[in-house]
Amino acid sequence: MRIVVCIKQVPDTQKVKVDPETGVLIRNGIDTKMNPYDLYALETALRIKEKTGAELHVISMGPDAAKAVLVEAMALGADDAWLMSDRRFAGADVLATSFTLAQGIKTIGDVDLILCGKQTTDGDTAQVGPAIGEVLNIPHVSWVRKLIEADEKGLTVEQEMMDSVAHVRLNYPCLLTVEKGIFEPGLPSYLKMKEARKKEIHVLNMDKCDCRDAKRYGLSGSPTQVEKIFEPTYDLSSVRLDKTTEENAQALFEKFVELKVIEGGK
Amino acid sequence: MRPFKKIDVQDIEVLRTFVPADRFFVDNIHPDYSHDEMMIYGKKEPEVVIQIKSAQEASNIMKYASEHNIPVTPRGAGTGLCGGCVPLEGGIVLNTSLMNRILEIDADTMSITLEPGVLLMEVQEAVKNAGFLYAPDPGEKSATVGGNVMTNAGGMRAVKYGVTRDYVRGLEVVTPTGEILELGGKVAKNSSGYSLLHLMVGSEGTLGIVTKIIMKILPSPKKMTSLLIPFDSLSSALKTVPEIMKLPEVATTIEFMEKEVLDDAQEFLGKEFPNRNYPAYLIVSYSGNTQSHIESMLDMATETAMKCGALDVFLSDTAERQESIWNARGAFLEAIKNSTVEMDECDVVLNIDQVAEFVDYTRECSNQYNVRVRSFGHAGDGNLHVYICKDELDDETWKKTVEEVMDKFYIKAKELNGQVSGEHGIGHAKKKYLEDSLGETQMTLMRNIKRVFDPQGILNPGKIVD
Ligand SMILES: Cc1cc2nc3c(=O)[nH]c(=O)nc-3n(C[C@H](O)[C@H](O)[C@H](O)COP(=O)(O)OP(=O)(O)OC[C@H]3O[C@@H](n4cnc5c(N)ncnc54)[C@H](O)[C@@H]3O)c2cc1C
Numbered sequence: 001m002r003i004v005v006c007i008k009q010v011p012d013t014q015k016v017k018v019d020p021e022t023g024v025l026i027r028n029g030i031d032t033k034m035n036p037y038d039l040y041a042l043e044t045a046l047r048i049k050e051k052t053g054a055e056l057h058v059i060s061m062g063p064d065a066a067k068a069v070l071v072e073a074m075a076l077g078a079d080d081a082w083l084m085s086d087r088r089f090a091g092a093d094v095l096a097t098s099f100t101l102a103q104g105i106k107t108i109g110d111v112d113l114i115l116c117g118k119q120t121t122d123g124d125t126a127q128v129g130p131a132i133g134e135v136l137n138i139p140h141v142s143w144v145r146k147l148i149e150a151d152e153k154g155l156t157v158e159q160e161m162m163d164s165v166a167h168v169r170l171n172y173p174c175l176l177t178v179e180k181g182i183f184e185p186g187l188p189s190y191l192k193m194k195e196a197r198k199k200e201i202h203v204l205n206m207d208k209c210d211c212r213d214a215k216r217y218g219l220s221g222s223p224t225q226v227e228k229i230f231e232p233t234y235d236l237s238s239v240r241l242d243k244t245t246e247e248n249a250q251a252l253f254e255k256f257v258e259l260k261v262i263e264g265g266k
Numbered sequence: 267m268r269p270f271k272k273i274d275v276q277d278i279e280v281l282r283t284f285v286p287a288d289r290f291f292v293d294n295i296h297p298d299y300s301h302d303e304m305m306i307y308g309k310k311e312p313e314v315v316i317q318i319k320s321a322q323e324a325s326n327i328m329k330y331a332s333e334h335n336i337p338v339t340p341r342g343a344g345t346g347l348c349g350g351c352v353p354l355e356g357g358i359v360l361n362t363s364l365m366n367r368i369l370e371i372d373a374d375t376m377s378i379t380l381e382p383g384v385l386l387m388e389v390q391e392a393v394k395n396a397g398f399l400y401a402p403d404p405g406e407k408s409a410t411v412g413g414n415v416m417t418n419a420g421g422m423r424a425v426k427y428g429v430t431r432d433y434v435r436g437l438e439v440v441t442p443t444g445e446i447l448e449l450g451g452k453v454a455k456n457s458s459g460y461s462l463l464h465l466m467v468g469s470e471g472t473l474g475i476v477t478k479i480i481m482k483i484l485p486s487p488k489k490m491t492s493l494l495i496p497f498d499s500l501s502s503a504l505k506t507v508p509e510i511m512k513l514p515e516v517a518t519t520i521e522f523m524e525k526e527v528l529d530d531a532q533e534f535l536g537k538e539f540p541n542r543n544y545p546a547y548l549i550v551s552y553s554g555n556t557q558s559h560i561e562s563m564l565d566m567a568t569e570t571a572m573k574c575g576a577l578d579v580f581l582s583d584t585a586e587r588q589e590s591i592w593n594a595r596g597a598f599l600e601a602i603k604n605s606t607v608e609m610d611e612c613d614v615v616l617n618i619d620q621v622a623e624f625v626d627y628t629r630e631c632s633n634q635y636n637v638r639v640r641s642f643g644h645a646g647d648g649n650l651h652v653y654i655c656k657d658e659l660d661d662e663t664w665k666k667t668v669e670e671v672m673d674k675f676y677i678k679a680k681e682l683n684g685q686v687s688g689e690h691g692i693g694h695a696k697k698k699y700l701e702d703s704l705g706e707t708q709m710t711l712m713r714n715i716k717r718v719f720d721p722q723g724i725l726n727p728g729k730i731v732d
């Protein structure tokens with residue numbers, strides 16, 4: 001059995017800072033780290049590996065510096081690491097990112113299970129996981145908060161659905177995105193870390209992918225145009241509605257119309 | 267002097283005038299005032315509780331109390347572990363926890379001036395926000411700094427930074443007869459006669475009431491990283507400690523723990539520990555200013571640990587990882603307490619190369635007496651906390667067992683040239699062991715010192731010495 005965990009390197013800060021002039025993320029001088037959700041995905045993979053003896057690969061798309069998170073993943077127990085790095089991958093949106101990662105996973109080959117974090121702490125879209133599943137045309141379940149069973153054939157998982165909980169059985173090959181807290185992530189072994197630094201990381205460029213159509217990758221494969229990136233402003237203000245239910249409902253409706261949350265009168 | 271005077275209506279009338287009504291309690295005294303965190307050592311209710319807000323108030327109360335032979339017991343947050351703040355003779359409990367202002371953080375002298383009721387977590391936070399380090403780091407963050415000074419509290423960072431005493435530069439103290447003294451100050455050193463300041467530190471409220479504290483603060487290291495090092499037995503973990511201590515860089519922290527205690531902590535917190543399946547661990551932390559400096563320390567410690575038989579070395583290098591191991595470590599005492607109906611504690615300190623022998627001995631006793639014993643502690647200081655748990659034992663067997671086993675622990679500690687308490691103090695619970703350990707000459711000197719400060723013996727009677 002073979003498992004692949006997708007890992008992204010993100011800025012090590014609670015608040016993402018944006019250059020107000022250029023609208024570009026300020027990455028200089030900021031330490032980086034493994035996307036926290038991916039630690040949970042990796043730990044889930046390690047538990048399944050413990051049970052099934054699966055082979056565990058990690059993959060990341062990013063610049064050369066992203067090797068650091070792959071080394072860390074190996075120190076945590078991954079067997080092998082893959083970096084997707086190519087100038088032609090730059091400027092990717094969710095569609096191109098997922099397409100690229102799916103190509104990498106195909107190159108690894110014979111993959112039974114793909115694990116992603118629920119979301120990242122920088123891009124934050126929570127779309128890459130399911131999108132990889134769609135590209136590969138395999139079943140996928142998001143927001144998994146509990147692994148109920150893992151065997152040679154497939155998995156039974158518990159999925160958090162906001163107002164309900166679903167138990168889902170999937171056969172391999174399949175993909176999960178996991179919630180924080182599914183398992184407590186372990187600590188990296190300092191000894192394995194030193195070994196991993198010497199170990200070769202497989203670097204994949206477009207030429208090593210199944211699809212070599214440059215229009216599917218990077219900026220040219222990205223239909224989404226990000227118009228502007230800005231820091232979210234938090235100007236919370238609260239209005240207290242404490243009349244009758246009907247009056248409150250009317251007041252709430254008018255407020256929503258005023259704030260253009262919904263259109264009025266139609 | 268015994269017998270002390272019971273507080274009567276007239277006393278209450280006068281005492282009431284020293285503080286506003288909302289800080290004076292007679293009939294509606296909260297039951298917590300009758301004990302600290304170790305109820306096994308017994309409870310005793312005060313007759314009056316007064317919450318003071320100034321040295322002058324303390325002075326007025328002490329003057330009246332000494333004129334009328336009324337016992338007074340100072341109290342901070344009541345998190346002590348040896349009955350120190352329990353009013354054994356009734357009388358007045360004088361609570362300093364409302365004196366909770368931080369008066370000054372002075373970067374030019376690297377000192378902080380504060381009132382005794384400021385909580386440890388508050389002072390740590392305030393000093394951190396000012397860009398410095400408050401170095402002492404006892405486990406219970408809701409203790410007061412006054413309590414910490416009076417018990418000379420230790421904690422997790424003592425290997426590198428020492429204990430609370432090492433940071434006290436000045437104290438304002440109200441004597442049992444009501445005088446207000448200024449001891450020391452902001453000065454960094456002091457060779458001016460006997461150090462009354464250091465006599466006061468660790469005196470557990472038997473020599474004076476602390477009303478103001480000046481402490482040293484340090485520049486804050488930029489990074490702190492911990493190693494979690496697993497071993498196949500506690501004894502091989504503990505034997506590694508002296509080797510790590512010999513390295514050219516001093517560790518900030520060296521703690522030991524066993525799987526059983528970790529299991530209790532996981533259950534207590536309802537949270538998994540980030541590492542499983544090893545019988546024993548050391549946690550070794552290093553602090554420094556650059557990644558490469560810290561890494562060189564980690565390399566040396568790793569190499570040493572592996573030579574001593576470590577099974578692996580795990581890295582805790584992010585805020586989340588540090589939280590997951592230190593939250594577990596911080597919960598040990600409460601977790602053991604939670605795992606049984608009653609327990610008793612032994613807080614001996616030994617030469618650091620003899621901790622392993624002592625722990626093995628506690629195991630033998632545990633087997634011999636058929637009683638559950640748990641331990642964890644500050645391996646780098648030779649200070650361990652050993653707990654005897656009641657579990658299923660009936661009251662009679664428990665009383666007998668705990669007494670016999672404790673006696674054996676303290677006798678063994680003395681044989682190894684250890685001391686009765688590493689950081690929790692003597693209170694009234696450990697008095698007997700102190701006498702056995704120090705012998706008549708030292709005890710007489712201590713009693714005489716107590717008499718000089720407190721001729722009538724009204725301040726915290728029954729603690730440390732009689
Ligand atoms: C500076 C900057 C500029 C950007 N510019 C554009 C732009 O011009 N147009 C646009 O559409 N989008 C842009 N993005 C967004 C970018 O496309 C997303 O960051 C990327 O698609 C990943 O999405 P996400 O971070 O939201 O991942 P999520 O969907 O939140 O991640 C879920 C999971 O997918 C996996 N995953 C995600 N990314 C990777 C990766 N790189 N390698 C391995 N696994 C991964 C991880 O397991 C992760 O936990 C930009 C982002 C940044 C930070």
Ligand SMILES: Cc1cc2nc3c(=O)[nH]c(=O)nc-3n(C[C@H](O)[C@H](O)[C@H](O)COP(=O)(O)OP(=O)(O)OC[C@H]3O[C@@H](n4cnc5c(N)ncnc54)[C@H](O)[C@@H]3O)c2cc1C
Pocket residue numbers: 302303339340341342343344345346347349350351362382403404405406408409410411412413414415416417418419420421422470471472474475476477599600689690726
């Ligand atoms: C979970 C837990 C973990 C702990 N971890 C540690 C640890 O790591 N290291 C450690 O050393 N201790 C530890 N302790 C013990 C305890 O927190 C310390 O002894 C602490 O210093 C007590 O402070 P307090 O404010 O609660 O004092 P109290 O318990 O109220 O009093 C302690 C003693 O100080 C005297 N006193 C208090 N305030 C004054 C004052 N203003 N003037 C004169 N005398 C005064 C009292 O009379 C009493 O004798 C722990 C306790 C718990 C419950």
